[in-house]
Amino acid sequence: MRARTVVIVPGLGSTPGEWDDVVDALSAEVAVLVVDPADAPPLRTRTDWTPQAVAARLAERLIGTARPVLLVGHSSGGLHVQAALYAGDGHADAGIAGALLVDASHESAVRLAPAALGAVGRAVADVVLATGISTLLGPAVRRLGVRAASTRRRDRLTPAAVRTVYSSRAWVRTTVDAWFGHGPLQAGVLAWQRERGAPTPPVRLLVGAAGSGRGRARWIATQRDLAARLGAPEPRLLDDAGHLVALDRPDAVVTEVRALLADS
Known part of the structure; x- marks a missing residue:
């Protein structure tokens, strides 16, 4: 059955506004929901970040959403999407028609830091958050991120939108x-x-x-490894897009979503 809703899960530190061009292009064809990463409760323990817990939170956000859904995950949002795919696999009521991973996070092996070290890092972060300086630096961090991770090197968000989102304590905390x-x-x-x-x-x-060189080659190899693990076809490579694909090539995202919709 054709997907009735496209659900976009942005990556770490991102905002729904990055996806406005994609939403505008698709909204006449299908319902589109962009999950707001800043709209989340405090999630401070490792048990909050198991795939089971992440999939359950995403499912809760989708209560009342028309199904089947097509999931789109960018960067670390790709991990959320994979958690949902695996958690729902074999369950007809999961209602997931397919998924598009956009420059998704992937590592072939992970070595977790000792819990005690993580607790120290969290304590330092809490002190910084309490000073309020992070809300002052948020817009500057966004500007630097766009320049570093986008070939466009300029934001599609208005300066006012950047200030509203990236100066908020909710964005910093989440x-x-x-x-x-x-x-x-x-x-x-x-x-x-x-x-x-x-x-x-x-x-x-x-x-x-x-880009070019070894960094590009490693990233492409990483994405091909992810595709193989997920039984996906060869990844589509965008030579004119950086990590923030929705800023650089929203049209390419729309094309891939439409292809998946046609196949669902």
């Missing part, structure tokens, strides 16, 4: 939580890949492949 949770989530997803093989719903990969 970004810190997700940063500390990334390792445990990646480790859990890798374990499910090894134990369960490729998920049943079809998966495609879209990769920001701008």
Whole structure:
């Protein structure tokens, strides 16, 4: 059955506004929901970041959403999507028609830091958060991130939108939580890949492949490894897009979503 809703899960530190061009292009054809990473409760323990816990939170956010859904995950959002794919596999009521991973996070092996070291890092982060300086630096961090991770090198968000999102304590808190949770989530997803093989719903990969040299080659190899684990076809490489694919090539995202919709 054709997917009735496209659900976009942005990556760590991102915001739904990055996806406005994609939403605008698709909204006449299908319902589109962009999950707001900043709209999350405190998630401070490793058990909050198991694939089971992440999949359950995403499922809760989708209550009332028309199904089947097509999941789109960018960067670390790709881990959330994979968690949902595996958690729902074999369950007809999961209602997942397929998934698109956009420059998704992937590591072939993960070594988690000792829990005590993680606790120290969290304590330092809490002190920094309490000073309020992180909310002052947030917009500057966003500007630097766009320049470093986009071939476009300029934001599609207005300066006012950047200030509103990246100066908020909600954005800072949830970004810190997700940063500390990334390792445990990646480790859990890798374990499910090894134990369960490729998920049943079809998966495609879209990769920001701008650049040259060994870094580019390593990233492409990493994405091909992920595709093989998920039973996906060869990733589509975008030589004119950096990591922030939705800023550089929203049209390519739309094309891949439409292809998956046609196949669902």
